[in-house]
Amino acid sequence: MNGDPEYAQEFVDIAGGRLGVQIYPEPTGPAGAPVVVIWPAMGVRARYYRPFATALRAAGLAVVVADLRGTGTSTPAPSRADRHGYTELADDVGTVLAALKPQLDGRTRLLLGHSLGGQAALLHLALHGADAVDGLALVAVGIPYWRSYPGRRGVGVLPYTQGIAATTALLGVWPGWGFGGRQARGVIRDWAYTARTGRFPRLDGTDTEAAVRAVLAVSVDDDQYTPHETMDHLCGKLTAAPVTRELYTVAQAGVALDHFTWVRAATPLAQRIAGFASDLPPR
Template sequence: MPDGTTTPVRLFPGPESAPVVVIVPGLGIPAAFYDRFAKSLVEHGFCAATCELRGQGDSRPRPSASSTFGYQELVSVDLPAMFEVVRERFDESTPYLLGHSIGGQLGVMYAARIRGRLGGLILVASGSPYYRGFPGARSPGMLLGSTAISVTASAAAFWPGDRLDVGGFGPQSRVTISDWSRFARSGRIEPAGADIDYEDRIARLKLPVLSISIEGDDLAPRSSSTNLLSKLSGSDVTTWHQPEQLGHSGWIRTPDSTVERIATWIRDRQ
């Protein structure tokens, strides 16, 4: 990256010119955790690639008090660079972006920036963190919790997720945490340093979207997914609820039924 950050892209070749599913992880989840899922995609006749969020997994350096990147840098600098690697390797393949959790939020933003250069968006266990999208007592808890996390990150100059294991985020830039917290409080995607109106661009995006919610997922319940999808008012949205009790991340290591649903959806669009 321009600032010297090194971020690997893991490539999983499948049949020549087959669609390539590019996986963008959730916070605190290294790209290697998705290897089994990527290999299952290859077994179903696709190519796959996994991106590494800046400072996670094998990306260096780790977030620290000097880190100033947030949602804006991740979607305007990092994802374009990683997709360039994917397009160089799979130059005849149509890319589909699969975003998990915050990776889905970033995927929606990236798609809005580049418009028509994706075959579609796949959102798995991904929703808006807006507190009103969480049921019962979880709603005020999300509001208070997101505020407290943001205040802590600002005071420490970064989110010390290696010492405070709240949400499983891992160490993160204070700007990323501030962007997430603002989204959780307001329900709007308005990252620091934004160079476009993301809400407007996302509403005007016309793209096939598959949203998969997961039974037992307390971090991205169906109401949270619905809130994120409401922003994609111009897109062709398909929803599916994974009935297996796999929670927020269990589907990654028990991939077959989820991959089968994704494979069917992509093939229906070819």
């Protein structure tokens, strides 16, 4: 334990480091509840999702939250020597799922990704197949393609994203100046590619815009980084997957929302995700 009674802190070994995984207590109710494994946004620690995890548990789901490589309790810390990118993030999803196998066996499993975490989960399923999970929930996720932003916003998105990529290439690491926290150059390179081209990079020679299992895609009102249109762009690529497209609105939440604050006002969204999980075919 980490001193916080809300979850058990565990670690999963990877080459050159380890991934921090927070395992919350089982929800009240019948044993064998569906399990949701949360993957955070760029630079956001797993512990930020405690209010969301609490809401999901109250809705009847077992909850696991992983720190992305190099963030929070996960290592290695981004540095000039660390070049990991989207390939490694996608592989990390599989590594955590394999480590959780004893807890997951016989239960409905749902990956839930926020922003970069959603991209990592989606890419894992595209690269390695969806047999290990039953569904995918994407919340405030989108390909940040500059042409998909409404109005004139895209005109600023392109130089902003490519400027971050150029700075990262020069320094060998992104220091986190005002965006995304400290990040490895490979992550920023691949992220900037999606912003420039509107596509995921080819990983290990594989076209990553492939079929995945059932998807619940939820964009959030007033999201400053991935507005509704960027989620629409992403969903347009999931041509072989059954996609349920929804909005999470200020009216539903009862408070102001943005790319991050939805986590702290997500009780209605947690209930919707629990309903999605319960509708998935049983194992």
